[in-house]
Amino acid sequence: MDEQHAARRRRREEAGGPACRDADPGLFFPPDGGTMTSGQVSRAKALCQACPVQQACLTIxxxxxxxxxxxxxxxxxxxxxxxxxxxRLRSVASIVTDLAAGRTVTVAALDRPAVVYHLTTAGWATERIAGALGISPATVDAAYQRGRSAARFAAALSRGSPGKAPGRSAA
Incomplete structure (x- = not known):
């Protein structure tokens, strides 16, 4: 990359432009509708990781x-x-209420990130959540990370005007 190109990229990044602007579209989209290799996915994600408009791109x-x-x-x-x-973040309110009231509740693995996220934001410590759900603190931490990602995603959706779930038919 020459000096002028590097300077333009720095200015664009400082101005909030997409990090992928000068990248090959084939890095992000498989040619001819094919499958992306794990290397392609890793390289594309690495570029997205540092992008100032990553959340806006996901929302779009x-x-x-x-x-x-x-x-x-x-x-x-x-x-x-x-x-x-x-x-799921919207659908687990009764589970969270029951747990907060001290009731024993079985939480499905698919609901766990949403429940853990809500309990954590309500001030519950990792150990308390682990005990209430019968899981390890490491599992609580992993579930919280997934729940937090979903919460950020939901917040981005509420700022945009979402159509339908990706890969789903409109209801």
């Missing part, structure tokens, strides 16, 4: 229901899982 993909390629540092499967977890 979800708003328009785009289920192909890497958008906002996520694969189509990851976007579907985020969409599902964002929906």
């Amino acid at each position: 993909a979800v708003s328009f229901g785009d289920s192909n390629g890497i958008w906002g540092g996520t694969t189509p499967g990851e976007r579907r899982r985020l969409w599902d977890q964002a929906a």
Whole structure:
């Protein structure tokens, strides 16, 4: 990369432009609708990781229901899982209420990130959550990270005008 190109890229990044602007689109979208290699996915995600518009890019993909390629540092499967977890954040209120009241509740593994996220934001310590759900503190931490990602995703959706879940039919 020559000096002028590097200077333009720095100015664009400082101005908030996408990090992928000068990248080969084939890095983010498989040619001819094919499958991306794990190396392609890793390289695309690495570029997205440092992008100042990563969240906006993800919101655009979800708003328009785009289920192909890497958008906002996520694969189509990851976007579907985020969409599902964002929906779960809204659906676990009664479970969280029961746990807060001291009731014994069985939490399905798919609901765990949403429940852990809500309990953590309500001030519960990792050890308390682990004891209430019968899981390890490491599992609590991993579930919290997934729940937090889903909460950020849900917040981005509420700022945009989402269409349908990626890869899903409109209801």
